[in-house]
Amino acid sequence: MAVVTRFAPSPTGPLHLGHAFAAITAHDMARAAGGRFLLRIEDIDPQRSKPLWRAQLIEDLTWLGLTWDEAPLCQSDRRALYVAALDDLWSRGLLYPCRCSRRDIEQALGAPQEGVSLAEGPDGPVYPGRCRCRPEGPRPQDQHLRLNIAAAARETRFTETAPGLAGEIRTEAEDYPQSIGDIVLARKDFGTSYHLSVVLDDAAQGITHVTRGADLFEATRIHVLLQDLLDLPRPVYHHHALIRDAAGRRLAKRDDARALSKYRAEGAGPQDIRRMLGL
Structure with a gap:
């Protein structure tokens, strides 16, 4: 290859x-x-x-x-490509609209107890599911769209080739809701998100090896899940040290x-x- x-x-x-x-x-x-x-x-x-x-x-x-x-x-x-993927996920009941602001999310999470921090995912505090629902009707164009991660997640794995982390890392599906949460896959101001666009574009360009900083290690778990959902090829991931x-x-x-x-x-x-x- x-x-x-x-x-x-x-x-x-x-x-x-x-x-x-x-x-x-x-x-x-x-x-x-x-x-x-x-x-x-x-x-x-x-x-x-x-x-x-x-x-x-x-x-x-x-x-x-x-x-x-x-x-x-x-x-x-490449917006048409992102729109088609969102339409697919919406039709399968895996997306839902979300109107939450940062303040709404903080209030829904509540103040953490002393000495206890909020669960952090790749995109910040794990979303508490305030707007989670079964989507109905046409996909809205003017709202954030979140992935129902509990409905979408299943057993997945990816190859990690960073020094000291060599080998295959196995992630169980039930871990995703607590460690990642319902991530945003489309933002109302530009119609997609980093997570969605990066996996679609890597597949379209035939990328076989992704080199990225260690700070994106948790985001890679999102990307391999999306590759499963969208039937995309999975590149080898190499997470290098940060400068x-x-x-x-x-x-x-x-x-x-x-x-x-x-x-x-x-x-x-x-x-x-x-x-x-x-x-």
Whole structure:
């Protein structure tokens, strides 16, 4: 099987050292195996995604010496695919509309007892099911849509190849409601979600190996469940270590001081970046 990897940044800010690590890891894995490396622009958020950031991220990746084997795929061009998947899940009774605000969810969860924290899932506090119902009629277009995870979950497994976590991890279906909860699969402002779009696009692009940060380990459990539900192929997942600052905090787009463009402006070269990253 030919190895196909991808890097999928969002054009919502500058690329930093953490992005460079993720992109180089995926690129070098494909090249070492004689495979293909693809670029996907995750621009489903119309408010935060900007053409300026898209142009800069392509410039930064090119400067790093990375090449991709097809024209970049943009999620904003693929809404019809996401709509079809949502219609399928709705028709099977697996989605329901939700009007809850963050405050509504906090109130429904109630104040935790002293020394007891709320259960946290990949997207924050596990949703308490305040709006959960059996869907009726046509799928609404102006509300968040949540996946009824208890109805959807069944025994699933995925391959984890990160150092120290090698082997197959087995997750029982009954664990999903307590550890993940009813995740949002469509947001009313842009009609899909990261979880839904990423599994559909990985399948469409023929991705065989997904390299991602260890912070997305729990999200991977959502993705393998969606792959089961939508009858999609399952890639091999490799969760790599995160790049952190001197205080141990994970780098984010707010960390402009570590933006690749600033290293470039200061005279650094691609090999300097690789050395900084231990690559």
